[in-house]
Amino acid sequence: MNTLDDLDRRIVQCTQTGLPLVPEPYRQIAAELGCTTEIIMARMQHMLDNGIIRRIAAVPNHYTLGFRGNGMSVWDVDDDLVEDYGRRIGELEFVSHAYRRPRYLPEWRYNLFAMVHGKDRAEVMEKVNRIAVMLGNDNRAHEVLFSTRILKKTGLRIGQS
């Protein structure tokens, strides 16, 4: 486990809303934090190598790009099979996230979650059906939960302690 030092935390705080849109973004971060560009680049490369930074990238907004039907599909799969199926479902191009999560029997039986994106609900359901076909008899039950309203949305505030 890698622990962050004070400079790493300041880099996180300085960049968590985005990378500066200037020709030399790492130099600008360095200027704000009062150190050299080389140190900033080395620290960020290190955080990238050890997975603290997942990647430096553009995150498309599915909704404004026309993918208006986002469904949280939840699946009841045998605990021994969930890892294998989770991996295969995570590789599908219409799935953005797939996770194993705990069940709460009897109220909540589902242990595999996959976010499915499509142009509308019908397309989401068609894609969910493709997952159902892949799982075959190993799919003991599934549901799709569509969001009906955003009740709150703030950026994750991380690295503040």
Place this chain on the structure above:
Amino acid sequence: MDRIDRAIINRLQESFPITDRPYQQAAEELGIQEDELIRRLKVMLEKKQLSRFGPLYHAERLGGGLSLCAIRVPEDQFERVKEQVNAFPEVAHNYARDNEFSMWFVLATETPQRIDSVIREIEQSTGYRVYNMPKEEEFFVGLKFEV
């Protein structure tokens, strides 16, 4: 959005370099100028075609707590519970979903230990059980959204 914007989104979903002039390097691969890439990224962020551009941090590896939680809220109690849940600063996102488990929110806390205490506080405030559904395993790819 034109062909170049789509090429930018498809290319920059994967990675962006850590070099002195990273936009220039990425622009070269895309066959455009550095200033054009920067200008187009600004426009796509303003139009919310991109939700963000930059380093994506792994919250747990930063030492924080993160969990997905759900509550079964009856319809006639929904607005009250929504206000009570949203009042917690640790609630980062909250969505209504068309299910008996009708309210789904993400908790983000400074330490993993804080998750359980915030859940107890939300249960006391709302009077409903909070189902804590942290990820136990991640099957995340998320790099292949072609536009």
